[in-house]
Amino acid sequence: MTREEALFQFLLRLGDNTLVLGQRVSEWCGHAPVLEEDIALANTALDLIGQTQLWLNLAGEVEGKGRDADKLAFLRDVWDFRNLLLVELPNGDFGRTMMRQFLFDAWQSVLLGRLMNSAEPRVAEIAEKAGKEVAYHVERSSGTVVGLGDGTEESHARMQAALDYLWPYVGEMFAPDEVDEEMARAGIAPDPAGLREEYDALVGRVLDEATLRVPEGRFFHRGGKNGARHTEHLGHMLTQMQWLQRAYPGASW
Amino acid sequence: MSRPSVEQVWQWLDGVPDPEIPVISLVDLGIIRDIAWTQDTLQVTVTPTYSGCPATTLINRDIEAALRARGIEKLKLVRRLSPAWTTDWLSEKGRRRLEEYGIAPPQPSGSPARCPRCGSDRLEKISQFGSTPCKAQWRCLGCLEPFEHFKCI
Numbered sequence: 001m002t003r004e005e006a007l008f009q010f011l012l013r014l015g016d017n018t019l020v021l022g023q024r025v026s027e028w029c030g031h032a033p034v035l036e037e038d039i040a041l042a043n044t045a046l047d048l049i050g051q052t053q054l055w056l057n058l059a060g061e062v063e064g065k066g067r068d069a070d071k072l073a074f075l076r077d078v079w080d081f082r083n084l085l086l087v088e089l090p091n092g093d094f095g096r097t098m099m100r101q102f103l104f105d106a107w108q109s110v111l112l113g114r115l116m117n118s119a120e121p122r123v124a125e126i127a128e129k130a131g132k133e134v135a136y137h138v139e140r141s142s143g144t145v146v147g148l149g150d151g152t153e154e155s156h157a158r159m160q161a162a163l164d165y166l167w168p169y170v171g172e173m174f175a176p177d178e179v180d181e182e183m184a185r186a187g188i189a190p191d192p193a194g195l196r197e198e199y200d201a202l203v204g205r206v207l208d209e210a211t212l213r214v215p216e217g218r219f220f221h222r223g224g225k226n227g228a229r230h231t232e233h234l235g236h237m238l239t240q241m242q243w244l245q246r247a248y249p250g251a252s253w
Numbered sequence: 254m255s256r257p258s259v260e261q262v263w264q265w266l267d268g269v270p271d272p273e274i275p276v277i278s279l280v281d282l283g284i285i286r287d288i289a290w291t292q293d294t295l296q297v298t299v300t301p302t303y304s305g306c307p308a309t310t311l312i313n314r315d316i317e318a319a320l321r322a323r324g325i326e327k328l329k330l331v332r333r334l335s336p337a338w339t340t341d342w343l344s345e346k347g348r349r350r351l352e353e354y355g356i357a358p359p360q361p362s363g364s365p366a367r368c369p370r371c372g373s374d375r376l377e378k379i380s381q382f383g384s385t386p387c388k389a390q391w392r393c394l395g396c397l398e399p400f401e402h403f404k405c406i
Contacts, residue, residue, distance in 0.1 A: 050301075129337045136404070
């Protein structure tokens, strides 16, 4: 794998994470428990889709085959997606959506902080822009996790169930492969394993305050970031997300 | 036509309202980062407020329309991401107008200083987000009116 090929894959991972999560979160539009949360979720989704445009346009530029963010988002099939399995999981209830958001926001905030010092200036400037938005996201999602975790008996039980369900999808964030090794060698991105300590400290602090317990066990699901084994949920999501471009190729407004 | 000065172009753009908060101009918002002539082409450098803000496309179109109407023929719009936009770049005039309009201007503390309607400092946050990506919702405990706060980033 050349450095350019690895960079392309790395950028797809960043852009597909925000794209798939942005699409998932936008599914809440009009369905959230209260109006304020509905608006907050839609705004979070909007930020994520905006970040997607930056990452995937850069990916297309690096690839050099004339694909832009729209082409990459709407004209690839499941096996070409490079997002973490965590973000493609169905929303579940509001609590599970917010727990997933928090687990992802925390990781993104740590990662973007490091990417601001990337040897690739085009990566560093996107990280700087997105980092400000993500700092705001993590403030909200951690606050909601604490509010619901340390809330009523019902909300606590739901948040603990959400954490138990989602935790085995966290490990994939920190498992390096040849793309990550090449990025680390080039000084473009940090070794993912090196983010774990900061992540665990941040997540641990919030979950403690939320009176939630991190499940035991080291097992984790993998296969999203290299596209080898997505869950069955991603394909269903893409049928909705890509429907218009598949039915009416090239349609625009 | 003769080439208008850069100062003149800044003035023209200060007359272009933000599409979502029309009481302030694009210059007040701090997103116009540079205006320069390269031979006979006018280059305007713009930075996005939020990466997903839907107004970004509209803003570029408004800049173009305003300058074309003034007779600028060769125009190039450049996007600049770094340094990332911050609410520190909001002009004093812009802050004043926001408050007169009923939107609490951004404060370094991250919370609004006072209710833009009655001036009370007894406030509570309703939601971290609002009707646009750049605002949050607050409520005044004095006059009980809800109001928007321009998020500080």
